[in-house]
Amino acid sequence: MISQTFDVKGGFHFGRDNVPKLRAELEKLGLDGFLVPHEDEYDNEYLPDCNERLLWIAGFSGSAGAAIVMSDRAAIFVDGRYTAQVKHQAAPEIFDYCDLVNQGMYGWIEEYGKPGEKIGYDARLHSPAALDLLQTAAMRAKVELVAVETNPIDLAWTDRPAAPMAQINPQPIEFAGEDHSSKRQRIGIAVERGGADAAVITAPPSIAWLFNIRGGDVSRSPLPLSSAIINKDGTATLFVAPEKITDETRSHLGNQIALRPESEFEAGLSELEGKTVRVDPATASAWVLERLGAGGARVQKLEDPVMRPKAVKNAAEIEGSRQAHIRDGGAIVKFLHWLDTIAQTGEVDEIIAARKLESIRKTLPELRDLSFDTISGAQANGAFAHYRVSEASNLKLVPGSLYLVDSGGQYPDGTTDITRTVPIGQPTAEMRTQFTRVLKGHIALSRVRFPKGTTGTQLDILARLPLWEAGFDYDHGTGHGVGAFLGVHEGPQRIAKSPNAVALEPGMILSNEPGYYKEGGYGIRIENLQVVTEAELIDGGDRPMLGFESLTMAPIHRELIDVPSLTPAELEWLDAYHAEVRQRIAPLVDGEVAAWLYSATEPLAGATP
Known part of the structure; x- marks a missing residue:
């Protein structure tokens, strides 16, 4: 278990200590600057300590960002989630604070690059699309981008942590629901039908799902850092550090999966000479495509063939998710009871609350980790949708x-x-009105029935x-995909304004999380996970329909609901949901918590405002 950490204030010494070290290495290489994305070789949301290069150079600990370090200047790029945090962490006398979304590294190069400058980059850390944008900007600025063989940060980082070597374990068939030999055959057929001889799989979640394995190389996601090649006949090669493979896992993988050290991945790519090789440019790095091209392979740029099968959960994965959510719901109810009692004093702060929730979850023997760093936002901090509490920002x-808490757990049978x-004290009329508007959107997206072929983009307006x-x-966005004891953020499905052509299919798990954020005031969000299901034919209708089943089991706070504003259909849904929460969670709690649960799930239909 990797515990929640909170002390992310004051990283100024990172830049002051480490920028000169990087500049010394750049001088040796004849470079004027270097690009430092947050992403690592595996393009994961969470990084092992050895790949926290942006943190090392700038002291910035956010989950998205980038930096450019030149010999005479430097800039760090963050999105709106981190505009306050970066000022606490990246030294202002070294870094200019820039916008990641509207400017980005490519915009900075085009505007501030000086003709003749040479800026280095590590192709393993950039997607082909991102690198194309950077190359175009460099051309316009008359700047030369230079690929490096060895990342100069890795050379300058003399006390860099060792690469993780967490043991890889089989995912039991009772949770996986399908043997990996069957999965490999399915994926191999898809590769062949697409006109390829093999596919390169670089996304660790895809590898974990395909081979029914789980690891522990990064926090928050049970991933084995590795790479793979799957052939059209279903045989495969897994490139992974031998130290991670136990005898049990070796036996589990069997003789149709060749095991090679990850250091041989480049050689494995060159062995695909003359073959048509499928690669996903959205998940594979520019380096992978360059190595395949240089080795004489015909590159086919298509979506990772594992992504969609992984997103459509089978019966065992869905049932596992149900059980994980019931178990997690018991912990959440204990925490919500604590919030409604002990935490009402005004003396509890965001860090205490987040630690309390983690301590309750830790009593569950099945818990493997949190599924992400808890968002614990009180007062105005709740208005930052992706707020991360620190010692510097901590509020009571x-x-x-209002107090907003967004959290989750990783269990062997599911991810929550x-x-x-939650109101602290008496909520204002405005708070109740806005909460109820958010609730109405949440209910609309829970109750909807929609025809096959509908995308999340088409449903987003309901919320x-x-x-x-x-x-x-x-x-x-209103909803993101979620894995089965894998990443809490999973594609390709999502519910958002931005266009998404992926139709929702039975078995896909998504979040339903509309919100409202009053800058300087408070934040409101209501989030459940829900699974797409086949729905009963609507009376008088002639189209097969799909719907959602709620997986998350926890009360929605009654004191924040303006009951008369809800329609009879909305009240019916909410009362039915609370009845199910009570039925499933009551056996897991007792005493004062059980009494609180019964009160929190009483029917609202007919209740007085």
């Missing part, structure tokens, strides 16, 4: 405010992600409409 849960908003009608909105 004071009466008359839940957000609840926003009650807010739009009053002139409000939120600036994040």
Whole structure:
């Protein structure tokens, strides 16, 4: 278990100590600068300590960002989630603070690059599309981008942590639901039908799912850092550090999966000479495509063939997710009871609350890790949708405010992600009105029935409409995919304004999380995970329909609901949901917590405001 950490204030010494070390290495290489993305060789959301290069150079610990370090200047790029945090962590006398989304490294190069400058980059850390943008910007600025064989940060980082060597374990068939030999045959057929001889798989979640294995190389996701090649006949090669493979795992993988050290991955790519090789440019690095091209392979740029099968959960994975959510729901209910009692004093702060929730989850023997760093936002901090508490930003849960907590756990049978908003003291009428608008959107996306072929983009408006009608909105997606004891953020499906052509299919798990954020005031979000299901034919209808089953099991706070604003259909859904929460969670709690649960799940239909 990797515990939640909070002390991310004051990383100024990183830049002050380490930027000169990098500049010394760049001088040896004849380079004027270097590009430092947050991404590592595996393009994961979470990185092992040895790949936290942006943190090492700048002291910035956010999950998205980049930096450019030149011999005479430097810039760090973050999105709106981290504009306050970066000022606490990246030394202002070294770094200019820049916008990751609207400017990015390519915009900076085009505007501030000086003709004749040579800027180095590590092709293993950039996607082909990102590198194309950078090359175009460099051409316009008359700057030369130079690929390096060895990352100069790795040379300058003399006390760099060792690469993780966590043991890889088989994922039991009772949770996986399908043997990996069957999966490999399915993927091999898809590769062949697509006109390729083999596919290169570089995304660790895809590898974990394909081979029914789980690892521990990064926090928050049970991933084995590795690479793979799968052939059209279903045989495969897994490139992984031998130290990670136990005798049990070796036996589990069998003789149709060749095991080679990860150091031989480049050689494995060159052995594909003359073959048509499928590669996903969205997940594979520019380096992979360059190595394949240089080795004489015909590169076919198509989506990772594992991605969609992985997103459509089978019966065992769905049932595992149900059980994980019930178990997690018991912990959440204990925490919500604590929030409604002990935490109402005004003396509890965001860090205490997050640690309390983790301590409750840790009592569950099945818990393997959190599924992401807990978002624990009190007062105005709740208005930052992806807030991360630190010692510098920590606020108390004071009466008359709202507290937003977004958290999740990793269990062998499922991954959870839940957000609840709780009043501290008496909520204002405005808070109740806005919460109810968010709730109406959440219910609309829970109740909807939709025809096959519908995408998340087409459903997104349902969650926003009650807010739009009053002139409000939120600036994040409404729903992301979730893995089965894998990543809490999983594609290709999602529910958002941005176009997404992936139709929702039975078995896909997505979040449902509309919100409202009043800058300087408070934040509101209600999030459940839900699985796409086959729905009963609507009376009088003639189209097969799909719907959602809620997986998350925890009460939605009654004191924040303006009951008269809900329609009879909305009340019916909410009362039915709370009845199911009570039925499933009551056996897991007792005493005061059980009494609180019964009160929190009483029917609202007919209740007085």
